[in-house]
Amino acid sequence: MPELPEVEVTRQGLAPHLSGRRISEVVARTTALRYPLCEDLGAKLVGHTLAHISRRGKYLLFQFDSGHLLIHLGMSGSLRLASSKEAAGKHDHLDISFGEEVLRLHDPRRFGAVLWIAGDPEQHPLLAHLGVEPLSREFTAARLAACLAGKRTAIKPAIMDASIVVGIGNIYASESLHRAGIDPRSLAGRVSAARLGELVPAIKTTLRAAIRSGGSTLRDYYGCDGAAGDFQFQHRVYGRAGQLCRTCGSPIRMLRQANRATYYCPRCQR
DNA sequence: ATGTGACCCTGGATGC
DNA sequence: TGCATCCAGGGTCACA
Numbered sequence: 008m009p010e011l012p013e014v015e016v017t018r019q020g021l022a023p024h025l026s027g028r029r030i031s032e033v034v035a036r037t038t039a040l041r042y043p044l045c046e047d048l049g050a051k052l053v054g055h056t057l058a059h060i061s062r063r064g065k066y067l068l069f070q071f072d073s074g075h076l077l078i079h080l081g082m083s084g085s086l087r088l089a090s091s092k093e094a095a096g097k098h099d100h101l102d103i104s105f106g107e108e109v110l111r112l113h114d115p116r117r118f119g120a121v122l123w124i125a126g127d128p129e130q131h132p133l134l135a136h137l138g139v140e141p142l143s144r145e146f147t148a149a150r151l152a153a154c155l156a157g158k159r160t161a162i163k164p165a166i167m168d169a170s171i172v173v174g175i176g177n178i179y180a181s182e183s184l185h186r187a188g189i190d191p192r193s194l195a196g197r198v199s200a201a202r203l204g205e206l207v208p209a210i211k212t213t214l215r216a217a218i219r220s221g222g223s224t225l226r227d228y229y230g231c232d233g234a235a236g237d238f239q240f241q242h243r244v245y246g247r248a249g250q251l252c253r254t255c256g257s258p259i260r261m262l263r264q265a266n267r268a269t270y271y272c273p274r275c276q277r
Numbered sequence: 278a279t280g281t282g283a284c285c286c287t288g289g290a291t292g293c
Numbered sequence: 294t295g296c297a298t299c300c301a302g303g304g305t306c307a308c309a
Contacts, residue, residue: 115287116285158279158280226289
């Protein structure tokens, strides 16, 4: 579910409510997430003040004086702010209370992760080998070209590879390639510098537009206020197989790459 | 060394 | 209505 835009919308929504607030209670209802939830999370968090919330790729990092809480939303996770009076529902696995306000993790498929990091988060195995942030100045066509040189995989799975560039999942990979006019089956190492020069700004534009629209809500994703995103209504190709390309009128096609659905316009993307 | 597929899990949609 | 099958925003692992 959540790709970079949804995670960033969540971060932006939570930060003003929770930054500088002190944790009063932690309730874990399951430990069976992607990684077993650490047992003494309450002892680590209660009484500590949240300094701020940052994001690295699709990971959220909650910074405390004593360490960092790392949260990944997996395929179906969402974080919302609830009142302490609201009863937890099915799949509400974790509550972190800041007085009356409760940060509640909901994740039906439990592919998400909650980890405590005592040391430097950048050195953590899950974060240490991540690629460049796509919305940073460091994400340039030259840098992408260097990463893709010699790669014999297709361009679409290549830009979803978090060791190259983070945050681009299945929706925004298809969307960005359509915006750039690149066939998703093109060999990554063979895409010309000129085309990468189109692709990099296409990725940035796509992600920024999605963030502005509150992300894409297909099924499970909701922002921290419970509101759905709007970007799914602006999808150019994702989920639109058989419908007409908004640019040229050709029917959108679907194919499978690395076991994931890819959507593209055969006329606009060559 | 790379790249692809199975798998983790639940639930919604679809088809018989 | 019920059951079986397939599919889904991610990431890791075992294999070719």
